[in-house]
Amino acid sequence: MIELIELVKKFGDFTAVNGISLTVEKGEFFAVLGPNAAGKTTSIKMLTGLIKPTSGSARIAGFDVQTQPLEARRRLAYVPDFPFLYDKLTPAEFFRFTGQLFQMDNARIKANAESLSGRFNLEPYLGKAIEGLSHGTRQRVAIVSALLHDPEVFILDEPMVGLDPHHARVLKDVLKEKSTGGMTIFISTHQLSVAEEMADRIGIIHHGKLIAVGTRDELRQQSGGEGALEQTFLTLTAVEANLIAERPQPKA
Amino acid sequence: MNPPGAFGLLVRINALQTWRRFSMAWQHSKLWVGTMLLAAVGYTALSFWLFYRGLKFIETFPGLGTLLTERLLFLLFAILFVLLLLSSLIISYTNLFKNRETTFLFSLPIPRIVIFRWKFIESTLLASWAFLLLIAPLLAAYGLTRHVPWHFYAVTVALVGLFIVLPSVLGAWAAIALARLMDRRSFQIGILLLALAALAGLAFYFKPEPFSDESLETRVLSVLDRMLVRTRFAQYPLLPSYWMSSAVLNWTEKALVSSAFFAAVLLSNVLLFGFLSLVYSGNIFYDAASAVNSRGGLLSGWKRKARAGQPNQNLHDASFLERSVARIPRILPDQRALIVKDLRIFWRDTTQWGQTFVLFGLLGAYIINLRQFSTQLSNPFWINLVAFLNLGACSLNLATLTTRFVFPQFSLEGKRVWVVGLAPLGLVRAVKTKFYLAFGLSLCLTLGLICLSCHMLNMELSRMFFFGCAITAMTFTLNGLATGLGALYPNFREENPSKIVSGFGGTFCLILSFLYILGSIVLLALGSPWGARGLRSPEMIMLGVGGFVLFSIAVGLWPLVAGLKRVARFEQI
Numbered sequence: 001m002i003e004l005i006e007l008v009k010k011f012g013d014f015t016a017v018n019g020i021s022l023t024v025e026k027g028e029f030f031a032v033l034g035p036n037a038a039g040k041t042t043s044i045k046m047l048t049g050l051i052k053p054t055s056g057s058a059r060i061a062g063f064d065v066q067t068q069p070l071e072a073r074r075r076l077a078y079v080p081d082f083p084f085l086y087d088k089l090t091p092a093e094f095f096r097f098t099g100q101l102f103q104m105d106n107a108r109i110k111a112n113a114e115s116l117s118g119r120f121n122l123e124p125y126l127g128k129a130i131e132g133l134s135h136g137t138r139q140r141v142a143i144v145s146a147l148l149h150d151p152e153v154f155i156l157d158e159p160m161v162g163l164d165p166h167h168a169r170v171l172k173d174v175l176k177e178k179s180t181g182g183m184t185i186f187i188s189t190h191q192l193s194v195a196e197e198m199a200d201r202i203g204i205i206h207h208g209k210l211i212a213v214g215t216r217d218e219l220r221q222q223s224g225g226e227g228a229l230e231q232t233f234l235t236l237t238a239v240e241a242n243l244i245a246e247r248p249q250p251k252a
Numbered sequence: 253m254n255p256p257g258a259f260g261l262l263v264r265i266n267a268l269q270t271w272r273r274f275s276m277a278w279q280h281s282k283l284w285v286g287t288m289l290l291a292a293v294g295y296t297a298l299s300f301w302l303f304y305r306g307l308k309f310i311e312t313f314p315g316l317g318t319l320l321t322e323r324l325l326f327l328l329f330a331i332l333f334v335l336l337l338l339s340s341l342i343i344s345y346t347n348l349f350k351n352r353e354t355t356f357l358f359s360l361p362i363p364r365i366v367i368f369r370w371k372f373i374e375s376t377l378l379a380s381w382a383f384l385l386l387i388a389p390l391l392a393a394y395g396l397t398r399h400v401p402w403h404f405y406a407v408t409v410a411l412v413g414l415f416i417v418l419p420s421v422l423g424a425w426a427a428i429a430l431a432r433l434m435d436r437r438s439f440q441i442g443i444l445l446l447a448l449a450a451l452a453g454l455a456f457y458f459k460p461e462p463f464s465d466e467s468l469e470t471r472v473l474s475v476l477d478r479m480l481v482r483t484r485f486a487q488y489p490l491l492p493s494y495w496m497s498s499a500v501l502n503w504t505e506k507a508l509v510s511s512a513f514f515a516a517v518l519l520s521n522v523l524l525f526g527f528l529s530l531v532y533s534g535n536i537f538y539d540a541a542s543a544v545n546s547r548g549g550l551l552s553g554w555k556r557k558a559r560a561g562q563p564n565q566n567l568h569d570a571s572f573l574e575r576s577v578a579r580i581p582r583i584l585p586d587q588r589a590l591i592v593k594d595l596r597i598f599w600r601d602t603t604q605w606g607q608t609f610v611l612f613g614l615l616g617a618y619i620i621n622l623r624q625f626s627t628q629l630s631n632p633f634w635i636n637l638v639a640f641l642n643l644g645a646c647s648l649n650l651a652t653l654t655t656r657f658v659f660p661q662f663s664l665e666g667k668r669v670w671v672v673g674l675a676p677l678g679l680v681r682a683v684k685t686k687f688y689l690a691f692g693l694s695l696c697l698t699l700g701l702i703c704l705s706c707h708m709l710n711m712e713l714s715r716m717f718f719f720g721c722a723i724t725a726m727t728f729t730l731n732g733l734a735t736g737l738g739a740l741y742p743n744f745r746e747e748n749p750s751k752i753v754s755g756f757g758g759t760f761c762l763i764l765s766f767l768y769i770l771g772s773i774v775l776l777a778l779g780s781p782w783g784a785r786g787l788r789s790p791e792m793i794m795l796g797v798g799g800f801v802l803f804s805i806a807v808g809l810w811p812l813v814a815g816l817k818r819v820a821r822f823e824q825i
Contacts, residue, residue, distance in 0.1 A: 011546055045545065048359050052542040073361040084356035086265060088272035097265050101258060101360050129272070131745075 001026040001153055001184040002047065007056035009042050009208075016042045018208035019056070024186060024201075026152075029179040031195035032188045033233055034205035040188045041081070043205065044157050047186070048078045061152050074102065077151035081158040083142035087131035091122060091141045094130065095148055102149035109148065116144040119174055120167065135162040143171065153184045160191055172198055196229040206237050258362045262370040284756035291763060292385070300389035307397045316476065322501055325394070326486035329493035332383060333419055339379040340423020341430075347375045348424070348537065349431050349544040358541070365534030372529065376420040387412065391500075398504050407503055411515060414522045415496045421525045428533070431540040443606065451613060492518065587685045594689055604657055611649040612697050615642075619701060622708035635709050636782060642705040643719060644773050646698050647726045651765035654734035658690045659761050660752035662738045662819065679819045687735040687812065695727045715782060722776050725801070729772075729808025730765055736811030737761045739819050768807045775800040 002024040009017040017039045024030040034040045045051045047058045049065040049072065058065045060072040086094060092113070099109030117123055120140040125133055130141065139162045146154065154175070160168050176198060179185045189195060195202050196216060203213040212222050216229060223235040278285050310324070311317035348354060348371050357367045391412075395404050430439060487494055495518040502511035573595060577588050598604050619642060662683055702723040706716040741757025752758065779796015781788055 009546070050355060050358050050542075051545045052539070070361050070363060073359065076359075078359045080359075084352040086269055086353075088269040088276070089265065093265075093268070097261060098360070100261055101362065129276075 001028070001061055002030075002186055003059040004043070004047065005057050005059070007043065007046055007058060008054045009039075009046060009051070010054045015208050017046070017053075020205070020208075020210045021056075022203060022210060022213065024184055026184055027179060027182045029175065029185045029198055029200045030187070030203065031199035031201075032186070032203045032205060033190070033192065033195055034188075035237060038205045039208040040205050041157060042208075044078075044080075044155055044186075044188055048076065048155060049073065075152040076155065077146035077149070077153070078155045079139075079142050079146050079157065079159055081161060083139065085130045085138055085141060087129065089130055090127050091117075091130060091133075091144075092126040094141065095145055098145045099148050104149055112148050112150070113144070116147055116174075120144055120170060136164055136167065139163055140167060147174070147178070151183065153186065154178065155186045157188045158190065159187065160189065160194060192229045192233060202229070204233060204236055212236050259366050259369055262357075262362075262366075263373075266370075266374070281756050284759060287756075287759055287763065291759070296385070296389050299386075300393055303390045303393035304396060307393055311397060319480075321394070321397075322497075323480060323483055323486070325501060326494065326497045327483055328387075328390070329415070329497045330486040330491060332387065333415075333491070333493040336380060336383055336416060336419035337423050337426075339383075340375060340420045341426045343379045344372070344375040344420075344424040344427035345431060347371050347378065348427060349541055354541065355545070358538075363534060364538045365531065368533050368537045369530050372420070372424050372533075375424060376416060379420060379423065380416040383416065384412065395504075400504050404503055407511075407515075408500055411496055411499050411518065414515075414518050415492065417522045417526055418492045421529045424529065424533070428536055428540045431544050432536075439602065443602065444609070447606075447609060447613070451617060454617070492521065495521075587681065590682060590685050591689050594686065598657075607656065608653055608697075611652065612701065615645055615649055615701060616704070619705045619708055622705065632782070635711070636777075636780070639705060639709055639711065639715075639719060640773055640777055643702060643722060643726075643776070644769060646701050646705075646723060647730065647769045647772070648766070650694055650698055650727060651730050651762065651769060653694070654690070654730045655758060655762040655765060656753055657749070658686075658731055658734035659738040659758050660743075660749040661686050661690075661735070662815075663742045663744060663746065663752045664749060679822065680816055683735060683739060683816060683819050687731060690735070691728055691731040694731060695724060698723045698727045718780065722772075722800070725804050726769070726772060729768065729804040732808035732812035733765060733768070734761055736808075736813070736815035737764075739815030740811065764807065768803070771803055772800055775803060 002022070004020050004022040007017055007020045008015065020039075020043060032040055032043070042051070046053045047060070047065065049058075049069050052066060061075040063071040063075070065072045086097075089097070095113040095117075096106075096109055099106075099113070104112075117126060120143065122137070122140055122144060125137055125141075130138060133141065139159070143156075143159065156175075159171060163171060172194070175185050175187075179200075187194070187199070199216075201213065201215055202219055204211050204219070212219055214222065216232075219229070219232050219236070220226065223232040274285075307321060310320050313320060348368075351371070354367065354371060357370075358364075391408050392405070395408075430442075434442060486497075495514045499511045499514035499518065502508070502514065574588075574592050577583070577592050577595070580588075583591070622638070665679070665682060665686075699720060702719050703716060706719055711719075737757050737760060741755065741760070743752045743755055743757070746752045775796050777796070779788075779793050779798075779800060781793055
């Protein structure tokens with residue numbers, strides 16, 4: 001459902017993403033972890049078609065995001081870490097707008113918006129201007145609008161930021177339900193507990209490379225340690241960092 | 253297959269946003285909306301009156317009136333074409349590549365070309381509304397002086413609508429090319445070099461020709477002929493402004509076939525370039541957007557290669573700027589840090605230094621050329637008038653910059669309150685430091701230009717001192733007004749300074765600045781010891797200069813003190 005094939009992104013001489021290959025199956029909940037500036041957001045931007053890869057390709061539901069962008073985006077929903085919303089619109093108007101862009105009929109937009117707004121407790125805010133909403137509420141509006149058209153693939157970049165514990169729980173429940181129902185979830189997060197609790201498989205990106213991928217137990221085995229995902233993550237990224245430090249550095 | 257109505261949806265949703273913006277502004281501050289409307293109507297009426305009087309005056313030249321009016325129209329459209337092109341380039345770059353809506357739309361199932369179409373139309377509207385406001389009173393005045401029938405106005409509106417498309421297309425393409433090839437630094441240096449080359453070229457081309465008094469009195473036609481030769485470039489047949497001007501002029505002369513011909517030339521070009529732009533630019537636009545989001549352009553890679561292997565000096569060595577600011581005596585380290593930060597932001601924001609450069613560069617070029625007229629300016633009345641006009645022009649330039657860049661400073665710093673506001677420096681000292689920095693920097697420009705103006709007008713030292721003191725007081729007042737009102741009317745929600753300025757406080761600041769300049773020039777002219785009929789009485793001087801000082805205190809110092817008190821209260825909350 002999601003395929004990254006030898007994906008590379010270079011910014012000048014700096015390689016932000018270095019040959020990532022990965023397949024995420026239909027209905028799978030995949031979490032990607034990594035330190036800051038590891039290349040997670042850049043990978044997501046290539047996956048959603050916001051930037052072109054230097055080489056390699058990305059596919060959504062079998063459609064190449066560069067050569068068949070419209071087909072890919074029709075099956076995709078993406079919520080970035082700081083989602084854009086039209087400030088002067090109300091959430092209800094914004095839902096209608098995004099629904100119509102996905103060619104949904106008004107009855108379906110209404111039904112889905114009502115159901116999702118109920119789940120995310122957005123009813124009191126549906127008629128208020130978005131500019132007056134708190135960061136967390138805006139985040140919930142962005143998530144509902146993304147889910148409105150029942151995407152086959154849902155990509156989220158740090159979705160828990162700004163959400164209170166109650167709504168973070170609601171989001172986790174909804175994502176799990178959707179994943180069980182066949183939606184592919186690809187989530188980038190720094191919250192290891194989210195990945196540990198929710199993900200079927202976890203990938204760790206470090207210095208632009210996918211250094212480990214597997215279930216929680218498989219990662220634990222790879223790290224050769226015991227305990228929580230935090231320990232596994234720290235061990236794997238530290239091992240990789242040491243490997244890089246041991247490599248011969250170019251002479252100045 | 254394109255999703256049906258994606259473009260229509262974008263237009264509808266943005267029109268709704270704009271309508272909400274206006275209606276909310278009306279609900280929140282009727283005073284602000286009323287002030288804006290009054291200012292727009294006042295400006296239109298005043299410019300119409302000035303254009304009308306000017307054109308009437310030109311018509312009185314026997315045998316030359318029509319010729320001069322026509323040449324002025326050709327020149328006006330040629331210059332407006334260049335201005336529209338520059339405006340479109342800058343606005344298109346921001347709107348296509350630095351706009352969060354564009355990034356959002358790229359993640360939706362909307363064809364790239366549809367996103368480009370919408371952004372292109374939005375940029376065209378943003379780039380040309382001021383042009384329309386500028387040109388409407390002129391064309392109305394022109395029509396009235398030439399006693400044209402009603403349909404002239406309808407045809408002119410249609411022609412202007414066509415005319416603005418061409419610079420918009422070229423501006424958008426130039427923005428795409430620049431975004432693809434250049435990063436911010438290369439863009440800044442490129443624009444700076446281009447502006448310097450343009451100024452040098454203009455200064456060379458329009459170099460004033462010295463005429464003797466005798467030739468001005470006896471060989472008027474020869475002088476006019478040389479002036480017309482210099483401005484003939486505006487009638488180059490391949491310029492869109494030439495087609496536009498010719499269509500308008502021919503319609504006025506009732507040469508409808510000729511007018512239709514030039515209108516058809518304009519239309520065919522609009523259709524060709526519009527078609528190329530609106531049908532084939534989608535993928536090129538996406539490539540450029542991808543390059544911008546990939547942090548740099550093609551040229552940025554070369555710099556990295558040049559720096560490769562060198563140790564990172566960023567954290568260890570003080571930059572040239574830091575070392576320079578450190579040499580200024582009696583500035584504490586925390587204030588120094590704030591000054592260095594503000595200067596860096598100024599240099600990295602192309603808009604700030606670009607506008608400063610253009611406004612004061614043009615004024616400087618004009619003042620330097622005053623030397624060509626100094627032999628003709630022997631009458632004390634004209635010398636005095638030109639000196640006061642220069643004082644007014646310099647202050648008006650400064651008022652534009654203080655409103656645009658100094659006014660939003662407190663709001664922007666309030667947004668970053670966790671850095672400056674929570675530092676031991678304190679907000680009051682931070683605002684004071686910003687005020688002194690803005691005052692110091694702008695005084696270098698304004699005082700320099702006014703001294704240059706006095707020098708070019710061969711004024712004696714005492715008069716230079718008078719004008720120097722006047723511009724120093726006005727620079728202090730205009731900066732004080734912008735800083736004070738910025739603190740009294742803060743907007744912590746907006747991150748975009750231009751949006752902060754467009755609120756009530758910014759509009760109020762601009763209007764108050766203009767009124768202050770008008771009042772000050774009148775008071776200073778009354779209080780100037782050098783009147784048209786010789787030296788003025790001490791009572792008159794006291795009245796004029798005293799009034800100017802009191803006016804400056806009321807307009808500049810009072811808002812500044814009130815603003816600082818407000819900041820102090822804000823800090824205590």
